[in-house]
Amino acid sequence: MSDIIKSLKNLKELDGLAREDSAIHRISPVAKLAVTLAYIVILTSFGRYETTSLLPYVLYPVIVFAACNIKAGPILIRTLYVLPLVAFIGVFNLLFEKGTFILGETAVSAGWFTLMSLLLKCCLSVAAALLLMATTGMDKIAHALRKLKVPKLFVLQLVLTYRYISVLIEEAGCISRAYALRSPKHKAIRPRAWGPLIGLMLLRTYGRAQRVYDAMCIRGFDGDYLTCGSPKMRAGDWAFMLGWTAGFILARIVDIPAFIGKLITGVM
Amino acid sequence: MHMADALISPAVGGVMWAASAGMAAYSIKKIQPDMDKKKIPLMGVLGAFVFTAQMINFSIPGTGSSGHLGGGVLLSALLGPYAGFLTMASILIIQALFFADGGLLALGCNIFNLGFFACFITYPLIYRLIIRKGYSGKKIFFASLASSVVALQLGAFFVVLETLLSGKTELPFGTFAMLMQPIHLAIGVVEGLITSAILAFVWRAQPDLLEKTEPGKPIGSIPIKKIVIFFIAAAMITGGVLSWFASTNPDGLEWSMGKVSGKTEIAAVGGIYDSMSQAQESTAFFPDYGFKDAGESAGETGKKPAAWPAALGETSVSGLVGGAMVLVLTGLTGLVIGFVKRKKKKPERSATGSP
Numbered sequence: 001m002s003d004i005i006k007s008l009k010n011l012k013e014l015d016g017l018a019r020e021d022s023a024i025h026r027i028s029p030v031a032k033l034a035v036t037l038a039y040i041v042i043l044t045s046f047g048r049y050e051t052t053s054l055l056p057y058v059l060y061p062v063i064v065f066a067a068c069n070i071k072a073g074p075i076l077i078r079t080l081y082v083l084p085l086v087a088f089i090g091v092f093n094l095l096f097e098k099g100t101f102i103l104g105e106t107a108v109s110a111g112w113f114t115l116m117s118l119l120l121k122c123c124l125s126v127a128a129a130l131l132l133m134a135t136t137g138m139d140k141i142a143h144a145l146r147k148l149k150v151p152k153l154f155v156l157q158l159v160l161t162y163r164y165i166s167v168l169i170e171e172a173g174c175i176s177r178a179y180a181l182r183s184p185k186h187k188a189i190r191p192r193a194w195g196p197l198i199g200l201m202l203l204r205t206y207g208r209a210q211r212v213y214d215a216m217c218i219r220g221f222d223g224d225y226l227t228c229g230s231p232k233m234r235a236g237d238w239a240f241m242l243g244w245t246a247g248f249i250l251a252r253i254v255d256i257p258a259f260i261g262k263l264i265t266g267v268m
Numbered sequence: 269m270h271m272a273d274a275l276i277s278p279a280v281g282g283v284m285w286a287a288s289a290g291m292a293a294y295s296i297k298k299i300q301p302d303m304d305k306k307k308i309p310l311m312g313v314l315g316a317f318v319f320t321a322q323m324i325n326f327s328i329p330g331t332g333s334s335g336h337l338g339g340g341v342l343l344s345a346l347l348g349p350y351a352g353f354l355t356m357a358s359i360l361i362i363q364a365l366f367f368a369d370g371g372l373l374a375l376g377c378n379i380f381n382l383g384f385f386a387c388f389i390t391y392p393l394i395y396r397l398i399i400r401k402g403y404s405g406k407k408i409f410f411a412s413l414a415s416s417v418v419a420l421q422l423g424a425f426f427v428v429l430e431t432l433l434s435g436k437t438e439l440p441f442g443t444f445a446m447l448m449q450p451i452h453l454a455i456g457v458v459e460g461l462i463t464s465a466i467l468a469f470v471w472r473a474q475p476d477l478l479e480k481t482e483p484g485k486p487i488g489s490i491p492i493k494k495i496v497i498f499f500i501a502a503a504m505i506t507g508g509v510l511s512w513f514a515s516t517n518p519d520g521l522e523w524s525m526g527k528v529s530g531k532t533e534i535a536a537v538g539g540i541y542d543s544m545s546q547a548q549e550s551t552a553f554f555p556d557y558g559f560k561d562a563g564e565s566a567g568e569t570g571k572k573p574a575a576w577p578a579a580l581g582e583t584s585v586s587g588l589v590g591g592a593m594v595l596v597l598t599g600l601t602g603l604v605i606g607f608v609k610r611k612k613k614k615p616e617r618s619a620t621g622s623p
Contacts, residue, residue, distance in 0.1 A: 004320070004323045004324070007323055007367070010366065010367065011366060014366055036372065037372060037373075040273055040371065040372050040373045041278045041281070041282075041373060043273075044273055044274065044276065044277060044278055044281065044373055045277070045278045048435065048436050048437070055595055058595060059601065062599070062601060063601060063605060066601070066603075066605035067605055078367075078368055079368065081368065082272060082368045082369070085270075085272060086272050086274050086275065089275060089431070089437050089439065090437070092437065092438070092439045092443075093437055093438045093439070096437075096438040096439060096440060096443075097438045111438070114436075114437065114438065118274045118275070118436065118437070119274075121273065121274035122272055122273070122274035125272075125273035125274060125371050125372070125373070126272075126273070126368040126371065129364065129365060129368060129371060129372050130366075130368055132365070133365050133366055138365075141365070151293075151296050153296055153299075153300065153308065153354075154292065154296060154354060154357075154358075156308055156312075157308055157311040157312045157315065157354060157355065157358055158312075158358040158361060158362070159312070160308065160309055160311070160312025160313065160315075160316075161311075161312045161313075161315035161316050161319065161355070161358045161359065161362060162316075162358075162362055163312070163316075164312060164313050164315075164316035165316040165319050165320065165362065167316070168313075168316045168317055168319070168320040169320050169323070171320070172320040172321070172323065172324060175324075176324060186327060187325065187327065188325035188326055188327035189324065189325065189326050189327060190327055191326070191327070191461070191465070194326055194461075194462055194465035194466065195465035195466055195468055195469035196469060198321055198324065198337075198462075198465070198466050198469075199465070199466050199468075199469025199470050199473065200469075201317070201321070202317060202346075202466060202469075202470055203470065203473060203474060205313055205314060205316075205317040206310070206313075206474075206477065208313055209306075209309050209310040209312075209313040209314070210306075212309040212312075212313060213306050213309045213310070216309060
């Protein structure tokens with residue numbers, strides 16, 4: 001049940017953050033979506049032994065965190081949730097990687113570099129995706145998708161799914177709590193109760209869908225996805241999109257940490 | 269079974285994005301002609317239902333552990349394969365965006381692995397085949413179980429394939445497959461049992477909900493040839509465009525440079541390089557810190573780097589020093605922006621606070 005409550009809390013937290021106002025929040029959702037996708041694609045394009053060359057990419061989340069009024073803690077904690085899976089696969093590289101890198105006078109297994117590279121890429125890509133949602137919100141993302149010519153049917157059902165998740169999570173939370181109170185010795189729902197408990201919830205969901213549809217019809221729903229619209233891409237949005245994308249490409253082409261390191265150590 | 273961005277290459281992610289987007293476009297095209305407006309909110313609310321049901325723990329008898337619902341077969345059984353696939357895609361998008369479950373680049377892989385096999389392979393080929401002469405408790409049980417197990421086995425196998433094609437880990441194919449397939453056999457059985465329990469209950473309570481579901485045309489009527497041609501074309505285009513991002517040996521950029529200039533490294537001599545070298549020598553904080561002297565290093569500049577796993581010590585150390593500097597500069601940038609923002613806020617507050 002704690003999972004369900006935690007999910008609801010996470011969802012509401014991100015929704016709340018997306019309603020804040022800052023320079024980043026005011027940027028066009030299309031520009032933010034494009035920058036996030038470019039960031040993730042370029043980040044994951046690095047080879048599996050790349051570690052220090054990924055560090056310039058930390059700048060993007062740091063600047064976004066600093067420029068918008070968002071506390072880094074909750075986003076970073078959520079980033080850590082994803083790490084175990086990647087770490088699990090990454091740890092196997094310590095066993096299977098046969099090569100070594102020579103670091104100074106020490107030989108280090110190449111598996112450590114792969115593991116570090118995976119963890120860095122994972123943290124940064126997850127943080128970028130969460131920051132996109134924390135500074136944009138679902139409605140604006142839906143609007144951006146429509147601008148990018150994603151079919152309205154898909155966008156509409158995506159938005160509806162999102163809106164009703166919080167309602168149904170509350171209902172599932174109540175069911176789980178009621179079950180836990182009646183069956184204190186059971187940590188999970190027994191097989192005998194699977195059908196009646198979740199099946200009834202499903203039947204209630206059908207009833208809810210009918211009421212949702214009726215309410216939508218009363219408000220003039222004719223199968224189209226309507227939004228109040230958002231202004232066109234302004235010069236600042238273009239600058240944000242092109243500037244960051246150019247920066248990501250530059251950091252992909254030039255190994256900035258190695259360059260700075262060579263400047264400092266005097267070895268070229 | 270959600271894949272993370274860090275585990276896949278842009279080429280594999282791009283191909284799977286194209287494949288999933290193609291299937292989504294195909295599904296929209298298929299459901300649009302006879303689309304009942306009522307079905308849109310139903311898809312939305314059922315998507316939210318499956319999303320929520322995925323969080324409920326179901327205890328597995330005799331093991332002391334618990335399992336979760338996936339939902340692909342359940343959605344197909346309730347909505348039909350096309351609407352089921354679109355709803356599954358929505359769930360995965362929301363999971364990727366709000367819960368960091370999977371990633372944006374890995375979204376195509378996840379939609380394909382968790383949606384495609386359940387909705388377009390096992391639902392029409394197994395579920396509908398077993399149910400074709402009408403519903404019964406036993407049929408629902410076997411149809412749900414078999415289609416869930418096979419869908420999860422196929423999905424898990426694709427996770428292995430996608431990870432290995434991405435080249436981000438050194439896990440051997442056999443070992444990875446031997447880890448993934450048995451785990452997902454157990455997960456598939458649990459998924460099948462939960463799905464069958466829910467569907468059996470719904471069928472007993474309101475049989476029309478299942479019986480009126482769009483039957484989902486058998487795979488024979490789906491233009492497989494067109495789909496295969498589309499996937500191959502998508503793979504070639506996306507792979508061709510993005511493969512330079514993915515390959516690590518040789519680096520895609522080096523390869524491109526090699527094609528253009530005939531060398532994988534361009535000799536950096538004269539002009540701005542010399543000026544920068546001089547500037548670097550004068551600005552170096554630790555000019556004697558190198559593991560090899562400058563002459564030796566300069567002599568190696570034109571040489572092809574030693575084949576992996578050998579690595580040059582000074583390169584690694586300067587990389588680490590540079591990396592540390594980049595992090596420090598990044599932190600400072602964040603602090604400066606925060607400081608400037610606070611400075612700006614203060615006068616605003618005092619202005620609003622004064623009568």
